[in-house]
Amino acid sequence: MTKQLPPLFRDKMMDLLGEEEFELFLSSYDQARSYGLRVNTGKIAKADFLEKSPFALEPVPWTSEGFYYEEGERPGKHPYYHAGLYYIQEPSAMAPAELLQVQPGEKVLDLCAAPGGKSTQIAAKLQGEGVLVVNDNHSDRVKALVKNLELFGVRNAVVLNERPERMLNVFQGYFDKILIDAPCSGEGMFRKEEDMMQQWERHTVQEFAEMQRELLGQAAQMLAPGGTIVYSTCTFSPEENEAQIAEFLDKHPVFEVVPVTRFEAGHPDWLREPWCEGDYSPRAREAVAGTARLWPHRLRGEGHYVAVLRKGYGVVAGMDEGTVAGTEKGTVADFVSASGAGARSGREALRGKGRAGSDSRVSLEPLQAFENELLRSEPFAELRLVCYGEHAYASPANLPELHGLKVVRPGWYIGALHRGRFEPSHALAMGLRMREAKRALSLASSDERALRYLKGETLEVAESEIIRDPEVTKAAKGYCLVCIDEHPVGWGKWLDGMLKNEYPPGWRWT
Template sequence: MTKQLPPLFRDKMIDLLGEDEFERFLASYDQARSYGLRVNTSKITKADFLDKSPFALEPVPWASEGFYYEEGERPGKHPYYHAGLYYIQEPSAMAPVELLQVQPGERVLDLCAAPGGKSTQIAAKLQGEGVLVVNDNHSDRVKALVKNLELFGVRNAVVLNERPERMLNVFQGYFDKILIDAPCSGEGMFRKEEDMMQQWERHSVQEFAAMQRELLGQAAQMLAPGGTIVYSTCTFSPEENEAQIAEFLDKHPAFDVVPIDRFDHGQPGWLREPWCEETYSAQAREAVAGTARLWPHRLRGEGHYVAVLRSGVGFGERQDADVVSVSKVGRGGRDALRGKGRAGTESRVSLEPLQAFEDELLRSEPFAALRLVCYGEHAYASPAGLPELHGLKVVRPGWYIGALHRGRFEPSHALAMGLRLREAKRALSLASSDERALRYLKGETLEVAESEIIRDPEVTKAAKGYCLVCIDEHPVGWGKWIDGMLKNEYPPGWRWT
């Protein structure tokens, strides 16, 4: 593969690294790749996952829930993947969220989120508390982002498909933490995706640097006092890394770099011709030494650059949004909080079918801490404390609960994935070794004895109707049981192929 590296890239890396270091860097391209997965601790503890894991795992040193797995393993072809118990992720890509140090209850923005690997990592850190806003301005990539959040069972996320500049008025001074996993020239992906080399030759580093500069400035305006921005790329170019941070610091004196000691340091000496034309202050040059570089020849990963930026307490003013309080599904026919439908018209629908579903199927009140909103016939549980989102392209205003259609409630797959077995009054739990588990994931109808349906002791009704289908007690979807048969409600687009 080393012979295929773009000549301009080779020459640049020799200039930056020197001959000896470049030879070690180059040798990494002929070494076996490292593969990783990250445990979804919002669904299962790390210890419990390790007890039942069918894979040989080794901890990723910089990621508390991250593990290497062997190349021959196929974690994407196991029922636990369909239960959302882990996310398959390149190991060095796990570092930025770890360095963001997300705490439950915080307001967090993933500004360039698709396909959602780092978003799901943030969600697990939040443990269902606080607000997660995820955004990507590419409409074709948002579908994968939504699917991964639903697979992970995330309840407190809002998905946007917006240009960041359009978010500024809504989220001025709002977020405690912001992740910018910036679009970049992708030099760290050459070994993983060889077509990235052709893309690198077609797109200039300067083109990406201009986008990154804008993203950093926009994120600064959406950060609350004392908040933290983590900026990351999967490229080695100093124009997209150290130069971005040095320029940002000179333009935003309220920010400081929080030094990272775990990895190799950023390189102030690379802020020079011919790669970086700007003149930076001595203070900014010194500060970029506190940023981090993850090199593929120095650790088991494809490579990353990360900077942690913290604003001074006096920077900006946190904006607390007006909150419409809807504590839970209304009883006695109370209407849902209104939202804008697709055509922009107000909608008001009765929540009685949803209330009936909750009374029949759910033990707890999973929507109690959220506010319920309806867009057309679609019901969502939206995180409390959000500002008004009118005018933005909202793909998901919260946890998608289901559709209120012609006087009945049809639960969503996202609702099933966000529930826990203990929250359901009626469920079926199949062992991962049961051949019916795989058949369910393929969309087949199953034979299920009534005695296998787990039911609330207080429920005297028959097992007929919706039940939460689980594998090893972890939800994977819905089924409808009647007379010994389970009609499969697993979505066609999710099915095992």
């Protein structure tokens, strides 16, 4: 593969690394790449997963939930993948979200989120508490982002499809933590995805550097004082890494670099011509030594760059510490529906304007009936029920007004209130725990019916196999939560020994 590397890239890396280090770097392209998965601790404890894991796993040193698996394994072709028990992820890509040090209850933004690997990692750390806002401005990539969040069973996420500059007024000073996994030239992915080399030759580093500069500036405005930004790329280019951080620090003196000591240090000496021509302050040059580089010839993973930035408590953009965009901190604005009509919290919601152009109440009685019949507790009790038309969502309570933004998911999608009945969503099933359902079927992963269910087939299921709460409901018929080894994978409808499959066609095992 080394012969395929773009000549300009080879020359640049030789200049930056020096001959001896460059030869070690070059040799990594002829070595086998590493494969990784990350356990979804939002659904299963790490120890419990390791006890039942069908794969030979070895810990990833920088991520407590991350593991290497052998190249011959196929974790994407196991029922546990469809239960959302893990995410298949390149090992070095696990580092940025780990360094963000997310705590339950925080308000977190993943600014360039698709396809959602780092978003699911953040969600697991939040443990269902706080707010996760995930955004990607590419509409075609947002679908994968939504699916991965639903697969992981995330309850407290809002999905946006916006240009970051349009988010500034809504989220000024709002977030405790922000992850910027920035669009980049992708030099660190050459070994993993060889077509990245052709893309590298078509796009200039300067194109990406301008985007990264804007993203950092926008994130700075959305971060609360005392908050943290983690900036990461999967490229080696100092123009997109050390130069971005040095320039950002000079423009935003309220920020400082939190040194990362786990990996090799960033390179202040690379802030030089012909690669980085800026006039950087001594403070900024010294600070970039606290950023980190993950090298494929130094660890089991691909190339990555990470910087941890902390915002101080100085006065920023004319706002003092007690105000955010003219509003007292902690003020919660009512959620605004797609039509612009406000939604009330509790058991009542407004539906957006229909074809007739008039607003009308959406009755939540079918949803209440479903809860009474199927759920042991209300899993969205701490969330706020809102409706977009006939679609019901459980939205995080402490959101500012989202009016004017492209909202793909205002929260956990619960289901549709359609013609006087409630149709539960697949996302609801994936976000539940088996203990929360009054009717459930748990198939062993070794049971051939588990695979047949994931393929969308109707199953023969004896009434005695339906796990149900006899004190509340004696009937086995109707919706039941289908699980594999007690982990939900979807809905089924049971009647007279047959389980009608409700597994979505787009999710089925192929």
